[in-house]
Amino acid sequence: MLVDIHNHILPGLDDGPKSLEEALLLAENAVANGVSHVIATPHHKNRRYVNSPLTVKQAAKWLNDELLERSIPLHILCGQEIYFHNDMLQNIERDILCLGDNGKYLLLELPTYYFPTFIFDILLELQFLGYTPIIVHPERYDFLKKDKQLGYELVRRGALFQVNASTILGMNGLSLQRFAKDLIKHNLVHFIASDAHHYKERPFLIKEAYKYIQKKFTSQYVTYFMDNAKHVLEGSFLQPIPPISFKN
């Protein structure tokens, strides 16, 4: 079983595939990467797209039926990539879909250009409500690159980090790749995911990313990342490796 916890495979909901045909090509690309389960995470509340739990569930059911009909061995589960906003706790039960719809892990995208200081309060509230927040592609936020200790603080206070496979492979530039590796070295990465959008332009790449990590780090990291993704799928508890401060 290989699980991808962040991608935009559902057609017509966001900046992912524009048609069923494109979604099926992306699904075939996932299978070619050895992926058996994808948790589809369309953008939610990022100023351009709103995708309610019901919309996501209907789209996932439709795509699952089409995959079954074509004997493409891929299972789609539901999720959202939730843009972080200060009123996200209001209506959380109705508006927010956990990864795999099992009530535990949430995928959170942070604002690109500024660090929302109130995030620490919201992290606390989310955990109090029983959710574990997963912050997507920390390597892409300049404020974390400039202040690495802030990343450590977020993890220390209960957030988990997901790095993109394309970053690991250096496709988003050397500086992001270096930062992602630095995060891994400090035990601040808990997942590698594809953030796939398109079968050609932004494909899965997860198989290659894992191969790269095995070569540059150890196979234990690969097992850790893969097991963590399975825990998300099952909604079960995962034990993060203690983070290492940048001040040591």
Ligand SMILES: [Fe+2]
């Ligand atoms: Fe995404």
